[in-house]
Amino acid sequence: MKKSFYITTTLPYVNAEPHLGHALEFVRADIIARYKKMLGFDVFFNTGTDEHGQKIWNAAIKENIKIEDYINKNAQKFKDLLKELNILEDIHFIRTTESHHIAGAQKLWEIVSKNGFIYKSNYKTKYCVGCELEKTDSELVNNRCPEHPNLDIIEIEEENYFFKFSAFQKKLEDFYNNQPDFVLPESRMNEIRSFVSNGLRDFSISRLKKKMPWGVPVPGDKDHVMYVWFDALANYITTLGWPEDTTKFNKFWINGMPTQYCGQDNLRQQAAMWQAILMAAGLPNSYQIVVNGFVTGASGIKMSKTLGNTIDPIKLISHYGIDAFRYYVVHHIHPWDGSPVTYESFHEIYNANLVNGLGNLASRVLMMAEKNLLQPVEISQENLPEEWHENLSAFRIDLACDYIWKKISSLDKAINEDKAFNLVKDDIERARKLITQYVKELSVIAKMLEPILPQTSKEIEKYILINKKPAPIFLRKDIVS
Numbered sequence: 001m002k003k004s005f006y007i008t009t010t011l012p013y014v015n016a017e018p019h020l021g022h023a024l025e026f027v028r029a030d031i032i033a034r035y036k037k038m039l040g041f042d043v044f045f046n047t048g049t050d051e052h053g054q055k056i057w058n059a060a061i062k063e064n065i066k067i068e069d070y071i072n073k074n075a076q077k078f079k080d081l082l083k084e085l086n087i088l089e090d091i092h093f094i095r096t097t098e099s100h101h102i103a104g105a106q107k108l109w110e111i112v113s114k115n116g117f118i119y120k121s122n123y124k125t126k127y128c129v130g131c132e133l134e135k136t137d138s139e140l141v142n143n144r145c146p147e148h149p150n151l152d153i154i155e156i157e158e159e160n161y162f163f164k165f166s167a168f169q170k171k172l173e174d175f176y177n178n179q180p181d182f183v184l185p186e187s188r189m190n191e192i193r194s195f196v197s198n199g200l201r202d203f204s205i206s207r208l209k210k211k212m213p214w215g216v217p218v219p220g221d222k223d224h225v226m227y228v229w230f231d232a233l234a235n236y237i238t239t240l241g242w243p244e245d246t247t248k249f250n251k252f253w254i255n256g257m258p259t260q261y262c263g264q265d266n267l268r269q270q271a272a273m274w275q276a277i278l279m280a281a282g283l284p285n286s287y288q289i290v291v292n293g294f295v296t297g298a299s300g301i302k303m304s305k306t307l308g309n310t311i312d313p314i315k316l317i318s319h320y321g322i323d324a325f326r327y328y329v330v331h332h333i334h335p336w337d338g339s340p341v342t343y344e345s346f347h348e349i350y351n352a353n354l355v356n357g358l359g360n361l362a363s364r365v366l367m368m369a370e371k372n373l374l375q376p377v378e379i380s381q382e383n384l385p386e387e388w389h390e391n392l393s394a395f396r397i398d399l400a401c402d403y404i405w406k407k408i409s410s411l412d413k414a415i416n417e418d419k420a421f422n423l424v425k426d427d428i429e430r431a432r433k434l435i436t437q438y439v440k441e442l443s444v445i446a447k448m449l450e451p452i453l454p455q456t457s458k459e460i461e462k463y464i465l466i467n468k469k470p471a472p473i474f475l476r477k478d479i480v481s
Contacts, residue, residue, distance in 0.1 A: 002041060002042040004042045004043075004044070005033075005036045005041040005042070006043075006046070006240075006253060006257065006258040007044075007259045008046035008239070008261070009047045009262075010260070010262045011050040012050065013050050013055055014070075014075050014078070015056050016059070016074075017077065018077055018078055019312070019313065020312075020341060023329065024295060024330075025261050025263070027326050028335070029047070030085070030088055030091075031326075032259070032395065032451075033091075037451075038450065044092065044240065044248075044256065045090070045091045046091070046239045047078075047092075048078075048095055048235060049075045049078050049093075049094075049096070051071045051075065051096045051097045052097070052214055052215045052225075053214065053228030054212055054214075056214060057214040067214055071097060081313070085313075085322065085326070086454060092239055094239040096216075096232055096235055100238060100241075101235060102216050104238030104243060105216050105230070105231045106216065106219045108234045108277070109219055112163070115281065115282065117163060117164040117280040118162065118164070119161070121159070122158075123156060123158055124156065124157040125155070126155055126156075127153065127154050128151065129151055129154060130145060130151045131145060131147060132229060133229075133268075134204070140153065158211070160204040160206045160208075160224070160227075162204055163205045163280070164280070165200045165202050165276055166199075166200045166201060166202050168275075169200045171276070171279055172200075172279075173196060175285060176189070176196070183267070183271050183288075184289070184394075185335075188267055188271075188336075191267060192272055204227055205229075205230040206226055206227055207225055207227060209225050213225065230277070233269065233270075233274045236258070236260065236274070237283070259287055259288045260286055260289050260290070262292065263291070263294070264291050264338075270286075270289050274286070290395050291336070292335065292338070293333075293335065293336050293339075295333060296340045296341070311342075311343070313325065316346060320346070321474070322455065323454075323455050324350050324354055326452065327353070327452070327453055328346055328349055330452060331402075333398075334398065335395065335396065335397065351476065357405065357408055357409075358445075358456070358474070361411060361415075362460050362470065363470070363473070365415070365438045365439060366439075366460075366467075366469040367469040368421060369469075370469045372428070372431060372435055373432060373467055375467065376464065376467040379439070379440055379464060381443060381446075385444075388403050403448075407444070408445060420438070439464060442460065443464055446464070447461075
């Protein structure tokens with residue numbers, strides 16, 4: 001029986017266009033899903049769209065269109081982006097407006113309430129619509145959220161339902177102690193430990209329907225809708241058919257090492273709030289949370305739809321190709337710390353590492369093979385380097401790329417030093433042995449690239465098998481405009 005593995009991204013809001021940060025998270029999760037499949041796992045890969053809440057309600061009003069038309073239009077943009085990114089075709093795409101998800105979120109509410117962790121009380125707080133989170137005065141700068149400085153903080157005062165988050169401080173601390181690598185990287189693990197150890201406040205999990213009608217109805221109370229985070233977090237299990245499909249749930253949530261990618265501004269929600277809700281429902285916790293750093297523009301400010309400083313991933317893909325895009329975002333954007341991204345830096349890396357690096361190497365090796373070998377090289381790619389495995393297993397796709405590009409550089413250097421292209425005149429047998437070895441090493445490089453650059457890997461392997469030089473894999477281009 002195959003081992004199972006579950007991986008999910010967070011669900012992006014559909015209040016604006018997809019941007020580079022979304023694309024990066026999709027690609028990283030896709031690479032891990034492909035890698036696990038290479039190892040023989042049965043993989044369930046989840047993503048989708050978060051379609052309730054104040055931000056989305058406000059955006060639809062601003063555009064003066066029906067909320068249903070608004071979410072359908074924008075959800076399709078995220079589906080289209082997945083195709084553009086060459087994400088695995090068997091990915092599951094969940095929308096939080098689907099009837100099954102709504103019923104599942106309501107069932108989760110009912111269980112948590114029955115277990116005594118939901119109560120009703122008066123609610124007064126400062127609230128950032130951009131984060132969809134409450135804010136204390138200490139978290140604000142000039143009475144504005146530092147993540148969304150262009151949005152006014154709103155003050156909410158009404159009767160709401162609350163989740164007894166404070167009841168889970170000790171349970172969360174014990175959970176973290178028992179699973180010290182629950183959050184990656186370690187710095188984010190330390191951050192969530194500190195947040196929880198400083199004491200937890202119960203948080204509101206509903207809104208008055210007459211003020212904010214776009215949400216999942218609270219079971220048994222027609223005047224309230226669920227707070228968007230309670231609703232959205234439930235997708236990680238409703239996507240598996242919970243609560244009805246216990247077979248799939250057991251296979252992928254209980255036994256599938258459920259792993260969640262998220263941005264650093266999602267740490268509290270994913271690693272504490274969601275884990276406490278699972279505990280309150282008597283359900284197993286996530287296995288691991290992998291936290292992406294922020295992608296920034298040239299100014300060093302986090303890219304954000306709200307701030308309007310994003311880079312269009314479709315523009316880069318259309319100009320340079322999908323594998324060039326995938327390569328850049330996983331190798332040259334640091335997984336934990338994030339990195340600044342500009343069109344200029346993308347262009348430089350494309351030429352240096354893909355056109356002059358990988359592409360040139362594949363052409364050199366396969367040209368020598370076509371001219372001098374009598375038949376295609378028989379290749380075996382079963383035992384790939386341990387360092388490559390270690391890096392991907394630790395979600396360090398950037399270091400796996402480092403390793404691959406060191407192999408590219410090393411093979412290029414060996415070709416220059418051996419001068420096999422000159423040996424063919426004087427010692428054809430020795431030249432053929434060298435060229436055969438080059439092809440074998442290129443095949444290992446291609447195999448290591450399979451989850452990262454699937455199209456390029458397939459192209460190189462195809463031409464190895466027919467012993468032909470391919471057309472240039474990466475064409476030299478002008479900078480995107």
